[in-house]
Amino acid sequence: MxxxxxxxxxxxxxxxxxxxxxxxxxxxxxxxxxxxxxxxxxRPEVSFPAVVKKDGRRVDYVPAKLRASFALALRKRPVSTEQVDTAIERIEEKLLNLGVREVPATRLGEMVMRELKKLDKVAYIRFASVYRSFDDVNEFMDAVRETSRGGG
CATH class of the missing domain: 2.40.50 (OB fold (Dihydrolipoamide Acetyltransferase, E2P))
Incomplete structure (x- = not known):
């Protein structure tokens, strides 16, 4: 050194x-x-896969963006920082265990929705409404019904 x-x-x-x-x-x-x-x-060096956006661009995985997505969806919701940290750790562990160099942004988004659904149903609906780009109120209502049934 x-x-x-x-x-x-x-x-x-x-x-x-x-x-x-x-x-x-x-x-x-x-x-x-x-x-x-x-x-x-x-510190150990870990290499997350690149994220492939819908338009084909490849961008680096940025942990701060993932945390910001959770923060926005969970704004004013009764979920602790520790619960969010644990959810993010689960997602990052899954990303590393995939063993791939690239992951579609849609797959990452699905992972986020799964974790949000476990944490808080309102946050899940908030995220899903933006992520899935609902075209009308019926799609939104379908997502709410799915959540209340515990499906997904």
């Missing part, structure tokens, strides 16, 4: 700690030349 202070290539790890949630490792290092200390963080 190159020293950020003097650029020397030889540094020594003097302390290693695992974070409380075990998501990363914190290492204290000391430069063999200038003897200054600095901290590095080691």
């Amino acid at each position: 190159k020293c950020p202070f003097c650029g020397h290539l030889e540094t020594q790890v003097v302390e290693t700690r695992i974070s409380e949630d075990a998501d990363f490792i914190r290492r204290r290092r000391q430069c063999g030349h200038c003897e200054k200390r600095f901290t590095t963080y080691e």
Whole structure:
């Protein structure tokens, strides 16, 4: 590891700690030349599939966009942050387990709807009404009836 202070290539790890949630490792290092200390963080690198939009464009998966979709659908609804985090983790785990380099945006949208349906029926209807682009009130009512029956 190159020293950020003097650029020397030889540094020594003097302390290693695992974070409380075990998501990363914190290492204290000391430069063999200038003897200054600095901290590095080691995290696993995961590669989510690219998202293929309806028009054929390919975009990177952006976790913040997924979280924003949940936040918008769940606005003023009685769902905890922990529940949202768990739902997002389930979606991301599914994306990684697909083992593909690309995933259609429609498939991602279906995953979101499934999770929202488990969390809050009103949020599910909010998301579905935008996502499915209902053409008339009958399609909207069909979605409400489907939700009240527990189908889907």
